[in-house]
Amino acid sequence: MQHPGHSRPAADGFDFSALRRFPDVEAANLFAHDATDELILTGAGGFLAALAATPDAGSVAVVGDRYGALALGAAAIHGLTGLRVHQDALSGELALAANAKRLGLSHSYRSLPLTAELFAGTTVVLWQLPRSLDELEETAALIRAHGAPGVQVVAGGRVKHMALAMNTVLARHFQDVVPGRAWRKSRLLRVVGPRQEAPASDFPRQEFNDALGLWLCAHGATFGGTKLDLGTRFLLEFIPEMRSTAAAIDLGCGNGTIAAALAKARPGLRVCATDQSASAVASAAATAEANGLGDRIAAVRDDALAGFPMASAELVVLNPPFHVGASVHAGIALKLFDAASRVLAPGGELWTVYNRHLDYRPQLEERVGPTQVMGRNPKFSVARSTKN
Numbered sequence: 396m397q398h399p400g401h402s403r404p405a406a407d408g409f410d411f412s413a414l415r416r417f418p419d420v421e422a423a424n425l426f427a428h429d430a431t432d433e434l435i436l437t438g439a440g441g442f443l444a445a446l447a448a449t450p451d452a453g454s455v456a457v458v459g460d461r462y463g464a465l466a467l468g469a470a471a472i473h474g475l476t477g478l479r480v481h482q483d484a485l486s487g488e489l490a491l492a493a494n495a496k497r498l499g500l501s502h503s504y505r506s507l508p509l510t511a512e513l514f515a516g517t518t519v520v521l522w523q524l525p526r527s528l529d530e531l532e533e534t535a536a537l538i539r540a541h542g543a544p545g546v547q548v549v550a551g552g553r554v555k556h557m558a559l560a561m562n563t564v565l566a567r568h569f570q571d572v573v574p575g576r577a578w579r580k581s582r583l584l585r586v587v588g589p590r591q592e593a594p595a596s597d598f599p600r601q602e603f604n605d606a607l608g609l610w611l612c613a614h615g616a617t618f619g620g621t622k623l624d625l626g627t628r629f630l631l632e633f634i635p636e637m638r639s640t641a642a643a644i645d646l647g648c649g650n651g652t653i654a655a656a657l658a659k660a661r662p663g664l665r666v667c668a669t670d671q672s673a674s675a676v677a678s679a680a681a682t683a684e685a686n687g688l689g690d691r692i693a694a695v696r697d698d699a700l701a702g703f704p705m706a707s708a709e710l711v712v713l714n715p716p717f718h719v720g721a722s723v724h725a726g727i728a729l730k731l732f733d734a735a736s737r738v739l740a741p742g743g744e745l746w747t748v749y750n751r752h753l754d755y756r757p758q759l760e761e762r763v764g765p766t767q768v769m770g771r772n773p774k775f776s777v778a779r780s781t782k783n
C-alpha cells in the first residue's frame with residue numbers, strides 16, 4: 396500500500412475543489428472533501444489501477460462517501476465504471492449525483508442501499524469510516540459476508556473521530572486490521588481476511604421499550620439506535636393535546652418512535668415517517684412492522700419533505716437535530732421548520748421539542764406562525780406552532 400508523504404498531494408489527477416455539498420448546507424467553513432478522501436484514494440491506488448486494467452472494474456464498492464469525492468475520484472483518476480455506492484444521507488446521494496453530472500461522470504457509478512447487493516463479490520471497498528460503532532458493525536458484517544474472500548478494504552477517518560474500539564469491531568469480522576500513518580489529521584485502516592466464523596448480522600436490532608409499550612428497531616446508522624430519546628419521550632407526553640387529524644407526519648423519524656407512538660395512541664391515524672437517512676427509514680419501517688402498525692405507517696426517504704405537496708398536512712411532529720457532523724449548527728433545525736411550514740395547511744400544527752437553552756420560539760413564530768411553549772422540564776421545551 397502506498398503512503399502519501401506529508402507535503403505531496405495525496406491523489407493526483409482529480410480536482411477535489413470542483414466538488415460541492417449542495418443540496419446539503421453550504422458555508423465557508425464546511426467542505427465537500429477532506430484529507431481522508433485523498434488518503435483512501437492514494438492508499439487504494441494500486442488496487443484500483445489493477446482493476447482498471449481488467450474487465451473486473453464492477454467489483455469496487457464505496458461506502459460513506461460524503462459528497463462523491465471517493466467515487467468520483469476513483470472514476471476520474473482510474474477511469475473506473477460500475478462503482479457501487481452507498482451513502483446514508485440522501486443529501487450526500489443528491490450531491491454525488493449533481494457533482495457527477497457536472498463532471499460528466501454520471502455513468503461511472505450506481506447508488507444502492509446497504510444490503511448484500513452492494514458488496515456481492517466485491518474485491519475493493521473504499522470506506523469513509525462512520526463514527527458510530529453500530530454503523531461500523533453493520534457494514535463490516537455485510538462486507539465480510541458478501542465481499543470476495545480476498546476483499547481489500549481501504550478505510551479511513553479523521554484521527555480525532557477514531558477510537559481503538561473501532562479496531563475491535565473490525566477485528567470481529569476480519570483477520571487483519573492494520574493502521575497506517577496519520578496524514579493531515581486523517582488515518583487509514585487496511586482491513587483484510589473476512590472471518591468465516593463471525594456471527595451473522597443482527598441488524599435491524601430491536602428492543603422493547605416498557606415506557607411506551609413498543610418495540611423500537613434500528614439499523615446501525617440510525618440516530619439513538621433502539622433507545623427512546625429523552626426529548627422525544629417528553630414530546631410524546633403531549634400527544635393528547637395534538638390536533639385531531641386523519642394523517643400526521645413524523646419529520647426526521649429516526650427509528651420511528653414518534654410515528655409508532657402516534658399510531659398506537661390514535662387508532663385509524665395514518666402516519667408518514669420520513670427521514671433523509673436510509674438507515675432511519677429502514678428502521679422506522681421495521682419498528683412499524685414489529686408493532687403491527689405497518690398498514691398505517693409509511694416510511695419515506697426524503698430531504699426535508701421536498702417531495703410533499705404544499706399546504707397538505709395538518710399535523711407535523713418533529714424532534715430536530717441540532718448538529719451538523721461534529722459542529723453545532725442550527726441550520727438543519729431551521730431547514731426542517733421551513734419544511735414543516737411549507738407542507739402545513741393553514742391551521743395545521745407543528746409540534747417540536749428542543750433543548751431549553753436553544754429557545755427556538757422566535758424562529759418558529761417567524762417561520763411557521765403563532766407559537767406557544769406547551770411544557771418545559773429541566774432539559775427540554777415542547778412548543779406548538781400553528782400555521783398562519
Ligand SMILES: C[S@@+](CC[C@H](N)C(=O)[O-])C[C@H]1O[C@@H](n2cnc3c(N)ncnc32)[C@H](O)[C@@H]1O
Nearest residue numbers: 618624627647648649670671672698699715716
Ligand atoms: C434528533 S433525531 C430524532 C429521531 C427520532 N424522531 C426520535 O425521536 O428518536 C433527528 C432526525 O432528523 C433527521 N434529519 C436530519 N436532517 C434531515 C433532513 N434534511 N430531512 C429529513 N430528516 C432529517 C436525522 O437523520 C435524524 O434521524
